[in-house]
Amino acid sequence: MLRLPQFELAQPRTLDEACALLVEHGEEAQLVAGGTDLVPNMKHELFTPKVVISLAKVAELRGVRQEADGALVLGALTTLEALAQDERVRARAPALAQAAGLVAGPQLRRMGTLGGNVMLDTRCQWYNQTYFWRQALGFCLKKDGSACHVVAGGAKCVAAASNDTAPALLSLDAELVFHGPAGARRIAIDALYSADGIYNKTVRGEILVEVRVPATPAGHRGAYGKLRERGSIDFPLLGIAARLDLSADGTVASAALCAVALQARPLRLKKAAEVLLGTRPGTADFEAALQEAGALAQKQCHPLDNIPGDADYRREMVPVYVRRTLLAAAEGSGPVHHV
Amino acid sequence: MSARDVRGPGAPWPEGFRLVGKAQRKIDGLSKAIGAALYTDDLVLANMLHAKILRSPHAHAKIRAIDTRAAQALPGVHAVITGECMPVKYGVIPWTPDENALALDKVRFIGDEVAAVAAVDEDTANAALKLIRVDYEPLRAFLDPEEALRTPEPQIHEQTPEQKLKEHKGNVSKHVRLEFGDVDAALAGADVVVADDYEFHGTTHTPIEPHCALAQFAPDGVLTVWSSTQITHYVQKALAQVLELPEARVRVIQPCLGGAFGGKSDPFALEFVVAKLAMLTGRPVKCLWTREEVFYAHRGRHPMKLAYRTGARRDGKLTAVDAKILIDGGSYSSFGLVTTYYSGQLLTGPYHFPAYRFDSTRVFTNKPPCGPKRGHGSVQPRFAFEVQLDQLAEKLALDPLELRRINFQGENVKTVNGQRVTSNGFLQCLDEVERASQWKARRGKLPRGRGLGVAGSMYITGTNYPVYPNPMPQAGVQLKLDRSGLVTVFTGGNDIGQGSNSIARTIVAEELGLDPADVRVVAADTDLCPVDLGAYSSRVTFMVGNALIDACRKLRVQLVAALAEHWEVDEARIGLGNGRAFERGAARTLTMREAFQLTEARFDTLGATGAYNTPKLGGDYRGGTIGASPAYSFTAHVVEVEVDEETGRITVANCWIAHDCGRALNPMLVAGQMEGSAYMGLAEALMEDHKVNRFGLHAGPSLLDYRIPTAVDTPELHALIVESLDPEGPYGAKEAGEGPLHPSIPAISNAVFDALGIRLRALPFTPAKVLRALREQATAGRGGSSVRPARVASEAEPSC
Amino acid sequence: MRVLSLHVNGDRVELAAPDHWTLLEVLRYRLGLTGSKQGCDKGDCGACTVLVEGQPVLGCLTLAASCGEKPITTIEGLMPAHLAAGGTGPDPVQAAFDRCGALQCGFCQPGMILSARALLNRNAQPTRPEIRAALSGNLCRCTGYTQIVQAIELAIAESLGVEPCAPAWAPGTNPWKLAAPAEPGA
Ligand SMILES: Cc1cc2nc3c(=O)[nH]c(=O)nc-3n(C[C@H](O)[C@H](O)[C@H](O)COP(=O)(O)OP(=O)(O)OC[C@H]3O[C@@H](n4cnc5c(N)ncnc54)[C@H](O)[C@@H]3O)c2cc1C
Ligand code: FES
């Protein structure tokens, strides 16, 4: 077997207990929710914590509810399958439901959580490998080594954010509630991610309690597009979330486009989204805006040889997936995925 | 022992077949379905230790020194071994013994085995590996076969100075050049000649069960090894050779096997390692490879660069074929000698061509070693040639299916390279796929982006070339008839999931009139079972099947004689069937249990052996027996694709597989082999790529990065069985497990041509390649263009 | 070492295991329930699929110590549960896999059968695309999935009392009738 390194498992029942354990063990602890990212990473000896703190029994992290104003509050332990199937999420945040429904394969969606997906480690073909493999080429910048194999001479890790829900949540202007030693705080999801592939988050040592998706207007449309080789299991080679809020006359009142699986930080494609404003789906204007959005998005996206898959091809697919995902959003269909 | 050329494919009793030809449940289906079937890693012996293997992080390096002291001193470690403990070289082909159980003086790829540890548990063994210090002196590594061919030194497999003086082989593993007829003259005289280059990438077997072995060494000197091997007999021989034990003291048992596809044909380091460690520690030792290690062990499909020239008359009749092939062998020989021959020898059907030449060179590179994968050696040339036939059809404005039809070689013919082809149902295969796919109505007429492609192929049903030449039978069986009414079959044949044990049960139940539930099969245990050469070359059903009929007919004679005597009637009136013996035309019956008891009383304890050996086959030239088979199977596929011109993604919507398997002894199992083969071919065409990165390290040795299709990536597969009733197969049966892989790959390329007018000649057919070809097509204007791999560069003609 | 009290196939079992052992390791090497297979040990293949609270999950990524009281069903649990519920023989899904020839090497099949069982428990009449999607986390290298899909469709057809869709190799027939469980002397 591919063995796990040794650790002690702690299973706190409350948020406070969990926080106390985090404070007590500091750098030597790792949080785990569904374990579908952390466990393989530990088997690869990318993480060798002394203590693994399981959040699975913490009741405060469970549940999905809708607030009076229509905002959705999604507990961090909500599984991806539950998220994908939830009628409220499908209706109010279709891009998120679609993204969750395309993560990995059926079993992993029943184990993996929203919290774990938001907090997913970045990925790279030179990193997500066993100790033997990484050692054979002298390790890499992200773990145990000093060289980057993606960018020759690169001093900055460019491992890619690969979590499907991140662009969907960005497009929905989600907020994250963290609980740490200093209590709870709420941050915009834009503030969570940074451009550092080694650790692409600004929050450390705190527990993600819930994800809040602000109420979406009646004319909200959303869709998710995912490029991958197989129709299941695979991580994204490119993920595009599209949001179109239509006003009463059917024109685009606000728009968002976000992308993942490019670099360490999930991207907002602001310029590309802006060209859609004021157009009306179904018209030639909208069609032209789709083309322009695709071209602008491609200018902003620079896939690298960080994750497996031909980087040039991934770049070529940016405008295609941008257009198709926007179109799906406008039509109220999606996801954009080859099966 | 005899070749089964006398019995014919029919049932020799007037009632006809009761079981043969009908869907039968598998002998081990339910035990697998309920999770009771035991695979090697499911076995646990008391006091068992766990072994782990240290691997080379260098693609090519000399080993200066290995220090195992710290590992040895770790509490819980019971033994540490290195190459010096097992210095005898071996190789599955006795002419090319170039492997050591653990590297002796140098390592040849990243992942090559260097040392091994036995410890109380896996964690301790892993910790010990990290304490072993190896001092390497890196050497220039070759990752590109053309570079390796050009560069004789450093040699990956070093020759002695004397050997070099005699013939410096450089990094060539094997070279074969054979010519039949006057190819140059035939090409010069052809109305049209199509010449092009093709490229086949590396792919690997990926059985879902990783390799595992467990050894026990008894104080009386008997070594028992349970291994996930598909060739028990060769593992037994190799263990005896390397561990320097008499073969009679080595027992190899294959438990239930979780897939193989050729990837469990070689003897592997882990088998030697557990055996040696068990001998040293006096305790049972198990080693289970991780998935990553399975990728390093490889022995998968050889990457090839192929250049073909085909000449034809204006009416489409082929006149000559000329092939030049460069084969990337990876770091060891494995079955490479055979691969090199197969790359040329197996192309000479189902089409007739009067002149043929092939020139194949296998070179060593510092990558995981290649070997036999389903359709050994012939899938790559078949891809190239079947695409070339399509190009020829294009040039001659002929229907590609029709072109194949008019070049059909016929039945009972001798191929240009001297192989005897008997039964041949290729035309019916073409008819079937033509009908089922509505070829005539749809090919060339579907909207742009959708298309149909056809391809054909031929494959061997076993070979008359045993890996070590010997005059003994290739397959032997033994039957024991019990007075309870039970028959136990002992066969060395390896059931690797293809269902050979189930076929054995069906044949014995058919022959002796039994309820299949009253036949048990003991297989692949070298102590208990007569030798069979194992599950490779699609030989088991054919050879073991014939051996079983041989044994059963001997017992049938006794049963019939005893019953006739008992009922005082003529022997011709005795029938066996449905678990009973009966008198034809009369009401008298006995249960088979009673019949067995009566016969045992008459003739003493009941049992029989049976055997099969191939007749003398093959061309009368060096290598002429390689590729000679007692029967060939034939296949035709039509594949329907949909190509997304914007993303370049090819989706296979349907795959019609028509396969001539002689007689389908159990059509359900035949269909399963056809579907599984086609699946594997489609997968290598569209997704899989066994490649190393610039360091020579496997790019992604996991089931996440080496992508095999899931249920949603697999098209509807339509298995259309064609039965040609082979004169020598058991009841007319031939192979079904490898042939049906071949055409899927070229059929996709040909379907993409129908869909878009682009020719894909370099595998795998990634979306990026499709887009590139579409761009070239657009720039070239109308009329079609192509993705062209680099030409086969080397004109060097090494002599080896 | 931790003493675990697991709820496996209806039994409460106690055992000792270190915290870093996965559920798959505990099932296979502590409890001898070797029906759950290992093909990759890191979430990529589905061979280790077991049902936890009726949901298919991967044993190789589940920490045994985190399973607590949750009911776990392994492949070994299906037939006993079927018998206990008054059925005969193995679970109808297991029987259908056997009758359709879906078990070639069989190594992927415990996981595959459990994914199929969970699907039919939540949806008694899935469509073919739904069947394929539900199995898309279980890799099979032998079958090309065709006979697996046929097996599930056979189980569904029989539960509804209708004829299953005929396979390409036996058009217009139901070849699996012949392969129905043991009719002695048939
Ligand atoms: C074969 C395979 C394929 C996959 N494919 C995809 C894919 O296509 N798309 C995709 O997005 N993902 C994929 N994944 C990754 C993973 O399954 C999902 O991202 C899943 O959502 C992770 O959730 P988890 O609960 O299992 O995370 P865990 O492994 O439990 O945790 C992941 C990380 O998040 C941290 N964390 C978890 N919960 C919290 C919390 N509440 N507060 C703070 N930190 C927390 C952990 O410390 C850890 O660092 C795949 C995984 C595998 C094995
Ligand atoms: S062994 Fe668990 S998914 Fe492969």
Ligand code: FES
């Ligand atoms: S039956 Fe062999 S892997 Fe599925």
